[in-house]
């Protein structure tokens with residue numbers, strides 16, 4: 001199944017393509033956007049290209065999962081990903097039932113409800129159309145915006161964990177958090 005174009009009240013969500021490279025770099029090169037991501041620092045153009053390739057790969061499982069670029073009145077707002085997770089096998093296999101969720105919104109659109117608007121559409125698409133059974137998301141514990149976005153979409157905090165990194169971003173001492181929603185929980189919220 002190929003990835004569908006989706007829409008919400010204000011957003012057109014297009015399957016991410018290589019043509020969106022400049023839009024991704026706009027986010028990846030912004031210190032505010034990257035404060036709680038990776039090493040907590042802006043990326044170079046080359047590093048952003050690697051992220052783009054990684055995001056493009058999320059659509060290659062043929063499950064309809066992938067990454068979407070969101071536009072409001074033709075203007076780039078951000079991207080959202082709903083990707084297959086990886087199993088613990090060696091080598092890992094893709095698991096389309098268990099999807100991993102994430103997002104970035106351009107700062108000039110923050111605080112206007114765009115992150116949750118597109119996120120809710122992706123969850124609905126995943127659970128209703130793509131056979132997803134469970135959606136997981138993680139972020140740094142101090143990333144209040146990301147946590148609030150996941151929570152307002154119905155995901156619940158299930159654990160806090162501490163990984164070791166060579167060049168950890170400031171604030172990692174508080175750990176990272178994992179959020180989750182199952183299809184049954186999502187259906188129950190809609191009643």
Ligand SMILES: CC(C)(COP(=O)(O)OP(=O)(O)OC[C@H]1O[C@@H](n2cnc3c(N)ncnc32)[C@H](O)[C@@H]1OP(=O)(O)O)[C@@H](O)C(=O)NCCC(=O)NCCS
Nearest residue numbers: 104105110111112113114115116139144145146148149152
């Ligand atoms: C996190 C982010 C996606 C939020 O985008 P947004 O479009 O401003 O979010 P929304 O307006 O849809 O808000 C969603 C919810 O989060 C809350 N929220 C948003 N930013 C917040 C912040 N900085 N602190 C606390 N709550 C915040 C909103 O009040 C809203 O909650 P509600 O529905 O209970 O009222 C955006 O700030 C961003 O892209 N940040 C940088 C990248 C990032 O950290 N991505 C996540 C990586 S895991």
